[in-house]
Amino acid sequence: MPEPATALARYRRMAAMRAFDEACLEALRRKAIHGELHVGLGQEAIGAGMAEALRPEDAVVSTHRNHFHALAKGVDRRALLAEICEREAGLCRGRGGHMHPFDPETNFSATGIVGASLPVALGYAHAFRMRGEDAVAVGVTGDGGSHTGGFHEAMVMAGAARLPMVVLVENNALAISVNFEDVSPTNTISERASAYAAKGLRVDGTDVDAVAEGFAEAMGHARAGKGPVILEATCHRFRGHFEGDPEGYRSREERQRLREEFDPIALYGARLADAGLAEPALQEAIEAEEKAAMKEILQEVLALPMPEASGALLYRFVEEAPA
Numbered sequence: 001m002p003e004p005a006t007a008l009a010r011y012r013r014m015a016a017m018r019a020f021d022e023a024c025l026e027a028l029r030r031k032a033i034h035g036e037l038h039v040g041l042g043q044e045a046i047g048a049g050m051a052e053a054l055r056p057e058d059a060v061v062s063t064h065r066n067h068f069h070a071l072a073k074g075v076d077r078r079a080l081l082a083e084i085c086e087r088e089a090g091l092c093r094g095r096g097g098h099m100h101p102f103d104p105e106t107n108f109s110a111t112g113i114v115g116a117s118l119p120v121a122l123g124y125a126h127a128f129r130m131r132g133e134d135a136v137a138v139g140v141t142g143d144g145g146s147h148t149g150g151f152h153e154a155m156v157m158a159g160a161a162r163l164p165m166v167v168l169v170e171n172n173a174l175a176i177s178v179n180f181e182d183v184s185p186t187n188t189i190s191e192r193a194s195a196y197a198a199k200g201l202r203v204d205g206t207d208v209d210a211v212a213e214g215f216a217e218a219m220g221h222a223r224a225g226k227g228p229v230i231l232e233a234t235c236h237r238f239r240g241h242f243e244g245d246p247e248g249y250r251s252r253e254e255r256q257r258l259r260e261e262f263d264p265i266a267l268y269g270a271r272l273a274d275a276g277l278a279e280p281a282l283q284e285a286i287e288a289e290e291k292a293a294m295k296e297i298l299q300e301v302l303a304l305p306m307p308e309a310s311g312a313l314l315y316r317f318v319e320e321a322p323a
Contacts, residue, residue: 049211115148144175205233
């Protein structure tokens with residue numbers, strides 16, 4: 001168990017991340033979000049575990065399920081929610097939306113193309129090496145993304161050049177609806193690391209302490225010039241691949257079982273209580289505070305103006321950006 005202050009901070013961080021995605025679900029119900037929405041309920045421990053080892057100069061390139069990684073990198077949650085809700089005050093003036101937020105101030109970006117985060121992270125890592133900077137590029141993908149050509153090509157190049165890159169694989173065992181065990185040639189993703197001259201690590205992605213320890217080890221390895229790392233974090237997503245997914249590939253009973261057995265917040269809460277660090281009443285207070293904060297932010301965001309239709313093509317190309 002970490003120091004009490006660290007443990008409580010990790011619990012609050014997970015509670016804040018869940019409250020953020022719950023606010024997104026409320027925004028969707030209010031029809032403030034259009035198109036697909038991918039939330040990460042059940043995967044909070046991974047985002048929360050990343051935060052402590054990330055430095056401002058590091059880069060994180062995420063996926064379609066990116067909210068927790070953005071918050072871990074320090075992206076302002078009001079600006080992020082405004083972007084998801086397509087408001088002019090959002091990170092990309094409402095043009096990027098939920099799947100393509102970009103924040104140059106924190107070196108965070110995301111792409112909705114499966115596996116495409118790794119080539120972008122590779123570019124960051126190469127630039128860091130060329131400039132002699134002490135920074136690490138983190139490319140996030142899922143188990144499905146680990147089977148793409150972009151994953152393989154990026155790892156080949158990163159391994160050959162020993163670039164400072166960490167590939168974080170959130171293995172929730174479902175590539176949309178395809179079971180990992182049915183399509184993977186290996187039992188784990190981390191064991192493939194040796195083929196790329198990379199370090200392979202595997203952690204329980206429902207255990208925020210295990211994630212924090214593993215991610216810190218991975219970042220330290222890459223930052224020391226020892227080459228890339230594949231960090232596989234096993235986890236479970238509690239909702240469908242996207243909101244509206246009929247989830248015909250798993251039963252309601254299975255979804256309920258996953259929530260009961262693998263909720264990272266409940267699991268860590270029990271550990272805090274057993275260690276005498278936070279009784280249930282304190283845990284409930286922390287969660288209530290974070291939910292109240294996000295409710296207030298959501299109300300503020302929904303009152304913000306949408307972009308003017310006449311400016312739909314602005315900020316897409318450098319030459320068209322206004323002075």
